[in-house]
Ligand SMILES: Nc1nc2c(ncn2[C@@H]2O[C@H](COP(=O)(O)OP(=O)(O)OP(=O)(O)O)[C@@H](O)[C@H]2O)c(=O)[nH]1
């Protein structure tokens with residue numbers, strides 16, 4: 001391809017601006033024959049022709065002299081922590097060309113995606129491992145032929161995050177739904193990062209279970225910590241959307257949270273070749289039923305959860321929730 | 337002085353960066369910070385009266401979305417296949433990576449590290465499978481823990497020795 005010269009020039013100055021190109025030509029034993037470009041960007045400004053790349057560019061060890069074709073090494077980070085894209089190709093007459101281009105921007109972009117993806121994959125694996133341990137008792141011979149199920153009793157805490165989309169909003173219902181989705185996507189990340197499992201998302205509530213993935217803290221405390229963190233971060237969670245209209249709507253949501261704790265039966269239903277898992281928990285219907293009592297910017301916990309928290313860590317105040325059928329329930333609440 | 341390139345390869349989060357950091361700087365952290373691209377490090381060691389610079393290529397782990405570029409392993413004098421003993425699928429990944437690398441650079445010394453040996457209760461590999469594998473493939477297999485510093489020196493030294501005596 002031959003480019004008209006204005007284009008070629010443009011590309012040249014674009015690359016020079018964005019990527020700090022530096023180059024070297026080295027002979028078969030790594031002696032520099034010529035060099036130039038923005039060497040200082042790579043802390044290579046002290047190099048002169050006649051010097052060796054043995055120390056300063058030690059990653060060339062084993063690679064040069066090139067055997068035949070050129071090599072591209074993206075995002076090489078040297079001991080000084082600089083990221084560079086390294087292109088190496090043979091000179092027609094003597095030695096190999098080494099072209100260095102800045103890699104910091106693309107490294108940053110890739111880092112976040114890769115970190116999140118890998119972290120989630122690790123969490124999922126730990127969760128599977130933990131669950132399979134709960135069901136370790138190998139099924140007896142006669143069981144395996146039949147449909148069968150196993151169950152295990154586990155201590156879990158359930159966290160209910162409920163938002164109150166302001167009624168006065170002029171936004172179309174679809175937009176509100178979209179905003180809720182956006183908001184919950186971020187809440188979900190927060191939950192998963194803290195080893196919770198999202199069990200359900202229903203309307204304006206999201207339910208997460210703690211205790212299915214191994215964690216250092218007791219499930220109830222982990223759920224409380226997560227709930228508090230989500231309430232504390234409500235505004236940054238809301239502004240995470242790149243769409244300003246959605247962001248603004250999210251900001252008007254006021255999140256509240258509730259945690260209940262107790263033993264639940266975790267069941268594994270096997271109807272070969274399929275198997276499915278379910279959590280049978282008396283708390284589930286309870287916490288769903290309490291959704292209407294969740295108040296904005298407040299974390300409520302039940303007595304069982306309160307009992308399991310360390311004594312002086314949180315300043316919860318006790319109160320009674322009364323219901324239509326004139327029954328009542330003791331709860332503890334806290335506003336971060 | 338002799339200078340040799342050694343690559344660390346394996347699935348993501350098996351402990352490649354932690355092992356290099358333990359070996360080169362003697363430090364370890366529980367915090368997971370994934371590697372993008374490749375991080376170069378250097379350590380000088382002595383093998384039978386001979387000083388050798390090891391140029392360590394800590395290559396990003398392979399995951400569902402990202403294959404390792406074979407250009408990274410060009411010119412390696414040997415490499416370390418890192419397996420996370422608490423995730424058996426990382427062993428399969430190491431085996432498939434090895435056959436790809438072999439196509440690229442041929443036969444060079446290999447060591448397989450079964451890392452995270454401190455996490456015994458989560459261990460997923462059984463000794464018999466490993467024994468069989470090491471006999472069949474003729475690899476040196478070493479259990480290691482970057483966290484507790486076990487097997488780390490031994491592994492790098494043994495690989496360097498194999499490289500020198502080739
Ligand atoms: N318990 C334990 N954890 C370890 C050990 N080695 C590494 N880890 C942990 O495992 C996680 C991944 O370690 P890294 O060294 O970043 O793994 P990596 O293979 O470089 O990961 P990528 O760069 O993403 O491919 C980190 O949280 C480490 O703290 C070990 O020997 N024992």
Ligand SMILES: [Mg+2]
Pocket residue numbers: 352353354369370371394395396397
């Ligand atoms: Mg790494």
